[in-house]
Amino acid sequence: MTEGSTEKIKRYDFKAIEEKWQTRWATEKTFKAEEDPSRPKYYLLEMFPYPSGRIHMGHVRNYSIGDVIARYKRMRGFNVLHPMGWDAFGLPAENAAIKHNTHPAAWTDENIEYMKTQLKGMGFSYDWDREIATCRPEYYRWEQLFFVRMYEKGLVYRKMTTVNWCESCLTVLANEQVIDGACWRCDNAVVPREMHGWFLKITACADELLSGCDTLSGWPEKVLTMQRNWIGRSEGLELDFPVEGSDHSLRIFTTRPDTVFGVTFMSIAPEHPMVALSQGTPQEQEVAEFVRRTRQALQQKDPDQELEKEGVFLGRSCRNPFTGEKIPIYVANFVLMEYGTGAVMAVPAHDQRDFEFATLYDIPVSVVIRPADGAPDPETMTAAFEEPGILVNSGKFTGLASSEARQAIIAHAEAEKIGSAKTTYRLRDWGISRQRFWGAPIPMIHCDACGTVPEKEHNLPVVLPTDIQLDASGRSPLHTLKSFYETRCPECNGSARRETDTMDTFMESSWYFARYACPQYTDGPLDKNAVDYWLPVDQYIGGIEHAILHLLYARFYAKVLRDLGYISIDEPFTNLLTQGMVIKDGAKMSKSKGNVVDPNELIERYGADTVRLFSLFAAPPERDLEWSDKGVEGSFRFLNRVFRLVQANRGLFNGTSPSLPENLNDQSRALPRKTHQTIRKVTSDLDRDFHFNTAISATMELVNALVSHIGEDAQDQSIDPAVAREALEAVLVLLSPIVPHFCEELWEETGHQSRLSGRPWPEFDPEAAKEEQLTIVVQINGKVRSRLLVDVGTPDDALEKMALADERAQSFIGENTVRKVIVVKNKLVNIVI
């Protein structure tokens, strides 16, 4: 810092600057979004947080990424909707309330208040007037309405079934919420349990959810693959095998109808009802024992480990409807009751599992498919031949290729009425009943006379009571709270019992994106005009951990709401960005690992802008970000450097003509070139793939160029002031979405009346960005040997001559003959010798 300068140089007082601008944005409602058909809309959404207490680095990163995009799109002229809210129902609130002897609502509200202050402190450009908290009756009443509507359409049903029960959370979990046999939330083992529960018929949308994946070109391939796998569609044949000495048939599902002539045994799941057929056979005891043992083993097994294949003869056989052969039935531990029909036609020659099983129990292997060259020999085979091929030993189908045979065999089965083409899915219906308190009540009523009936619409919402006492058992007070469950039947007005289960919290997050379009609307869940204007979400941002759970449910909900006439879109999120995790010392930040960095401390020390800058600079958004305290300091240093640069050069902004003079010296020509190249680079990085890290480094280069041209002393003035001013302004504008408080402050300080937040994004001038001279690389046999500085547009033959004449090139060519010369425009000359 120059002591001699008369003007006192200010320090970068981030605290005062950030408070000042946050206050202005709030009072001026800078980021309020209103429908405006005259402008293109842009709906930017980040996954809303669970109000757990305080924000963490993952939030900071997620919302910083979103905020840059929101601010950038505004500057590009879009009418941007950028809302924020709270995914406020859920178990942590309930557990915390038990621990602190308070109400989950109180705990949640407190957290929301605190976290809201934190988010505001980060300077995120949300329209806070659209804030949503899903635990408020004004929100969940509509969810209850949707539930009733879905019930009326047959998309909701109740059944007794085996569910996933978490012993620690004391509630049922959906299939999507069981990760490797453990609870997604608390990681404790999940056990099966027979219970009543409410289900949403997501399987009714399986096909559309699957085909929709093909339309989601703005989603990461990885997420689409996960969704496709989860839906798990497979096409095949359902076929009945008549059981010997019984009226029953054993129905199987196969994706390989072409191997039906190779069936040598049947295998059924231990839970299969036809296990009962062993009664009265000599094997009865053995089968019962096996089933008992297998169930136990399945419960205790490590989900990563496959069980040793095992089975037992049922004592009964069935008949292959194609060959008439007698086929023994086995109960096998590897057959899943949940998939297909729970029964499999086993073809050891062409299925590896069946092969292993057959080898173990000495069951014959019958080859019915041969590869194009030769055929496997059942006597010497060591593994199943699973590829498609040509059918052999298959009656009238012999000689057909697998693909043709599939069609022919299905057609035959259908004609003979012994089977039919069938498509199965891995996807199961979504179990949404939760046995805990802190969730939206399910608006259903059980009446002895009328059965289970929905609550009348005008009685909604069914409000979650506040006068409750939670106890350490974790059991929901709703089950025993008479004032809640005692009610009248909406049909017959007789006394009835209200459903006391609550809804899965993923129900709230499945449609919040639509409610943001009209958060205060009271005439219905969604204002058609508003949702038609804003939806779909143009850019959605969140963690990959929701790849299946939330993102699949929300897609399902979009289709349901569309079919119910509430919205007009098929897919809720056009583009999806899955941001990476924040890592410290090689592991995800977590309390248990003790490697968390608290955003508050960093903001206190460096300010929000520095934290934003670093979290965007350290890695591209989709990758994991390794947190580095030193790196944060580097970002802070950079901002200080720009701050000093602007302070030292404030003179540039005092009445200098903004137009650029025609005749500039070399230096004054180089700077605008760099300026416009930077504008081009930053713009394309922001447009193309949100690679803020390279956008920031490009701006740093421009700052470096500025510092070396005009210095931080402002005294070395060989450069044209208008040129320097243009470059300096570009730095502030380009950085403004990333470090908004900082840029607004300097913008104002350099005499601008307007706000950066309302300013259009700069257009780069291709003429100004054009280089006058280029470095052309001279290669000999592909190795760089020399460089030439030439004027842009030097013709190829001239380049070739210059390269061949080049002294250094000559020394490499020596006595060798030049065989070929390749000239690449504006890039290089390669001399082949």
Added chain:
RNA sequence: GCGAGAGUGGCGGAAUUGGUAGACGCACUGGACUUAGGAUCCAGCGGCAGAAAUGCCUUGGGAGUUCAAGUCUCCCCUCUCGCACCA
């Protein structure tokens, strides 16, 4: 096992369509200014050899295509994530 993604200096990470590998930043080293420096500025910074000029090597490994390969093709290795007895 299946599917997706990744492998580049001490570190985070850059490199349109194949065309100067290592931008930008961190760390480090030397110097300047200084009462001080954890501020700031200047210089250096992939490896090997060399005083230097410069040369050779270098994008997980190995082949190949090409005038030219981090980038394309084939094989292999490692890591991360997801699914996993799906019939």
